[in-house]
Amino acid sequence: MGKARGWQSAAAVLRRRYAQAANALNGTVPWRGVVDFVEQGLKSRGRTPLTLTYAQSLDGSIAAHTGRVLISGQASMTMTHQLRTMHDALLIGSGTLLADNPKLTARLVPGRSPLPVVLDSRLRTPPTCGLVAARESGDGDGDGRLPRLVIVTTRGGPADKWARAKALDRLGVHILEVPEELGRCSLEDTLLQLQAMGCNSVMVEGGMAVIASFLARPELVSNVVVTVSPKFLGGLGPCSELAARGSSDLLSMDQMSSCAVGSDIVIYGAAASSPVQPVNGHVNGVNGVNGVNGVNGMNRAQPVDGLPTVDLRSSCRMWIEAVESECDFKVYGTAKEGQEIVALIKGNVEGADDVPVRVHSECFTGDVLGSKRCDCGPQLRSFLDILQEEPRGVLLYIRGDEGRGIGLVDKIRAYELQEKGLDTVDANLSLGLAADLRTFDTSKEVLNQLGVRSVKLYTNNPEKVRALRPLAREVCPLKTVPNKHNVTYLRTKRDRLNHKTILSELVA
Ligand SMILES: NC(=O)c1ccc[n+]([C@@H]2O[C@H](COP(=O)([O-])OP(=O)(O)OC[C@H]3O[C@@H](n4cnc5c(N)ncnc54)[C@H](OP(=O)(O)O)[C@@H]3O)[C@@H](O)[C@H]2O)c1
Structure with a gap:
């Protein structure tokens, strides 16, 4: 309990610092351009607007071999928290959950935290992890419209997986079942089902495998925000993952811009790709025609x-x-x-x-x-x-x-x-x-x-x-x-x- 209060007061201090920094800059922050650009991208029509964001070192590593490491500086972390408040859902993979046990809140800035969503085909999420515990204790800024934690998993699998699903369900976690794609959760179905739940914008924060999956599906991405820190890490990044998969047709950026945020450089732009539109505009499941309006019904411009x-x-x-x-x-x-x-x-x-x-x-x-x-x-x-x-x-x-x-x-x-x-x-x-x-x-x-x-x-x-x-x-x-x-x-x-x-x- 004391620990929670300690964390809250640290967050309050950071929030005050953010407000002071914003005031000192006459109401602007160095990442204003990023926020404005992302805001515009979120208004894109006909699909769930999605911002892909991560921090990397100068050699493209997003994770160190030696375990958890902070890549971006305090200012760009604050920017990331501000971006979080602009999205309905914040998506990571089970690898990040297991490695970092993250909170996924927007505690550094005023505003609403997004709904945490974890892609977890095998339901490896431990019931004791921070996100489940926060869900139980009612931490976060949920407004009652959405559940407090969504775990996306593939249909089917062994009986013990569904026993774990029941246990998580009892803890109030919303389990979303989607079809399998290349052995993992189908991204398209995940986005469609999130949209059907009322999540009209999604921010993807990693880690390596999830970033790589979205880099290989540029048509699902609206905005890209990459923070580059002035370090070499000699670690692992989405590129190692993509090389292992032999992926081609990767995302490229349109309208690329950059700005300095603290000691980092933030590179941002739009994903250059064609939009995906549900047939007749219906979202899978909302009008009750699964399969017709979902993935199979996707009408993709070539x-x-x-x-x-x-x-x-x-x-x-x-x-x-x-x-x-x-x-x-x-x-x-x-x-x-x-x-x-x-x-x-x-x-x-x-x-x-x-x-x-x-x-x-x-x-x-x-x-x-x-x-x-x-x-x-x-x-x-x-x-x-x-x-x-x-x-x-x-x-x-x-x-x-x-x-x-x-x-x-x-x-x-x-x-x-x-x-x-x-x-x-x-x-x-x-x-x-x-x-x-x-x-x-x-x-x-x-x-x-x-x-x-x-x-x-x-x-x-x-x-x-x-x-x-x-x-x-x-x-x-x-x-x-x-x-x-x-x-x-x-x-x-x-x-x-x-x-x-x-x-x-x-x-x-
Ligand atoms: N620098 C940054 O910005 C940043 C941000 C986040 C994380 N990280 C780092 O990234 C590392 C974790 O990377 P990671 O690759 O192990 O974890 P990850 O990308 O967070 O999670 C990958 C796992 O998600 C599951 N998954 C389900 N559907 C998927 C899909 N369609 N595409 C991809 N994955 C899917 C898979 O596990 P199942 O098959 O079991 O479902 C997969 O192994 C950590 O070291 C973390 O600190 C860095």
């Missing part, structure tokens, strides 16, 4: 040089009244089931810079019927008006992305829930769907195929800006005139989905 493929299926020229011009009309197929991108092209855009572009997701109710529940119709019409004025421009109309990608049936179900008081984000979540399932990488590829050199992008959506980088050199927000039917929806898009919506006067 990456080519880091981008999903799009192929031109038909084209013609036609007079478009809304633009008062003869335009090229091209229809592209994409690797996402049911998705087509229609490119309406005015003027010659090949080799052109600063081409006005709008990427517009299909909205039958707003675009065609003029529903007042959203701002899709007015935004589409504003851009068509701009096209009328400009000598050139491109409208990319994404068919199949109705309702931020969830489809018309679920969009209308979400409307029903909004009538009961949920906002547009919570309505999707309570249907077991992501807040936004769209990704816009395919739009970038269409623009590349059209030979557009740079674009002036008309959007309020930061995800579109992100996806179209570096093509999007200028971003023009589209002004929205709210009405009494859509003002709450527009505010939610601004406040919860980070849309740069400029709301003018409310009209009837």
Whole structure:
């Protein structure tokens, strides 16, 4: 008991120091860029956003031969704790649990600790380890929404494994069963099941084998944060593990940046890969169709040089009244089931810079019927008006992305829930769907195929800006005139989905 108080007061001291350090830096910390970058990555749609993070020495070791060793300095450890508070779950492998007996809290900073998750195919987790004990004693910052410790294990196995599972279960540990993949826990199923439990973001902290598994599955990773300490350790790292497996097609980083944090260098970026999207947006188990919406139902875009493929299926020229011009009309197929991108092209855009572009997701109710529940119709019409004025421009109309990608049936179900008081984000979540399932990488590829050199992008959506980088050199927000039917929806898009919506006067 005295020991626990001692630990808590040490944590309180560190928390105070963190606050003082943050104040001393005028409210900023040296790792502000990392936090902002990760925050953006966590908004990625259509999969469980995942941050892969670890600390290594200059020779790539994450562990010493001689046993437990602290690799990163105090400042970068504080950064790691801050990153922990930004995620719902914190995942490690059983090797780290057995070697380090970690606490996995965010005790160095103010904020909520994530749910600890351990990959443990053989259920080797000792009932006496710190994580189980913390679960029993009620340590940590759990908010009652989630269990306090999840152990993921493979289905099947000897009877004594299930006897251990029962014992852990009695201690209040939530055991999650997933299919086996290469003799270990399937990562995809683990993420899907965590998402179904309400974990909408995951941070992976190791150790070697788990890091190696994610490096070999870049499509599951959103952010990568690697802390490099100024030491040589001559120890072991994920590379030794990957070499042993003979893995290829490993993760590479996009938008790589770095910053100095104490005596360490933190390197961070996005994983360059194609996104994974559950078919129809349903999360395995939530809508009760295991196997169909889970791993077997995964609809993966095929990456080519880091981008999903799009192929031109038909084209013609036609007079478009809304633009008062003869335009090229091209229809592209994409690797996402049911998705087509229609490119309406005015003027010659090949080799052109600063081409006005709008990427517009299909909205039958707003675009065609003029529903007042959203701002899709007015935004589409504003851009068509701009096209009328400009000598050139491109409208990319994404068919199949109705309702931020969830489809018309679920969009209308979400409307029903909004009538009961949920906002547009919570309505999707309570249907077991992501807040936004769209990704816009395919739009970038269409623009590349059209030979557009740079674009002036008309959007309020930061995800579109992100996806179209570096093509999007200028971003023009589209002004929205709210009405009494859509003002709450527009505010939610601004406040919860980070849309740069400029709301003018409310009209009837
Ligand atoms: N520097 C850092 O940032 C950092 C961070 C964390 C840990 N570490 C160090 O890393 C070392 C531990 O590394 P480790 O490789 O032994 O342990 P680990 O990666 O934490 O755990 C590996 C174990 O997890 C289980 N597992 C289940 N599903 C898996 C999957 N899909 N992919 C990979 N593993 C899966 C496997 O055991 P079963 O087959 O029994 O399920 C596997 O042996 C320790 O020395 C620790 O201090 C360093």
